[in-house]
């Protein structure tokens with residue numbers, strides 16, 4: 001029987017693959033693993049304690065905040081503050097970024113972005129939720145506090161990205177830019193153990209994943225592509241928790257779409273906390289991730305922390321096929337005299 005490899009062992013073995021093999025990123029990833037275990041413990045016992053439900057607050061982008069969102073946010077912030085390797089944090093649940101003072105004058109080189117709990121509207125009904133994270137090397141000088149430019153980097157500049165899914169089992173999937181590996185939490189020993197080595201996404205899959213309830217709100221090219229998926233008898237799966245939908249897409253193949261809608265004309269999902277880390281993972285596994293205008297997600301240069309985007313992510317063969325629909329059915333943006341345009345076909 002082959003010996004199990006824990007997440008900590010694997011991270012240390014892989015340290016040589018990191019662009020800056022100094023051990024700092026290793027420490028940071030381990031700290032995120034610890035935070036994930038703490039969040040997992042609370043998610044698992046959520047039905048037993050009065051932590052379920054809405055916290056009577058709205059987050060920076062106006063969503064209803066669940067109590068577990070706040071708990072997960074606090075735990076991740078605590079772990080990263082004490083890590084010593086992280087000089088700043090940007091979270092979906094905080095309006096601005098958090099600057100972390102150096103510990104024992106150590107100059108931390110990384111910033112971390114995260115969605116502490118993705119899919120949180122599903123918590124009360126026991127559906128899988130997750131944590132999504134990305135790690136960037138800071139751009140500003142390490143002699144002072146972190147700055148906005150450290151967070152507003154393209155996804156292509158991620159040094160690591162990953163997610164944890166709290167599902168039928170708890171799985172942590174991450175990449176440092178040389179492939180993707182998955183680790184399943186063994187509750188009996190409290191360790192994430194290597195369970196999915198060098199994950200590759202299938203070129204095509206039998207699933208498409210989109211909130212079909214918004215069908216009439218989508219642009220025509222997306223409607224035609226969705227019709228095509230339906231004509232192919234692909235199976236529709238939509239959990240409403242992006243991390244879970246992308247996890248299935250990664251393993252089974254398929255496509256996940258969150259196009260522009262009238263309510264979210266620039267897409268709903270956040271570039272920093274959701275789109276970029278998951279696009280990084282999917283690309284590392286051989287897949288593709290683009291906006292519904294076919295621009296590569298990882299090439300977007302964000303201009304604000306909570307910026308949103310449309311997204312199509314998944315099997316490369318299916319994203320390429322979607323491109324044909326975008327090219328064929330996209331309407332040119334109407335010309336408006338004063339230069340303003342709402343992008344809606346006239």
Ligand code: AHG
Pocket residue numbers: 063092115117118119120121211240241242243268
């Ligand atoms: P969060 O729980 O972090 O706010 O994210 C919810 C997101 C994403 O996980 C999911 O794919 C999407 O919102 C669902 O949106 P709709 O309910 O509009 O389909």
Ligand code: MN
Pocket residue numbers: 115117118119242274
């Ligand atoms: Mn989310």
Ligand code: MN
Pocket residue numbers: 069092115116117118119120
């Ligand atoms: Mn969230």
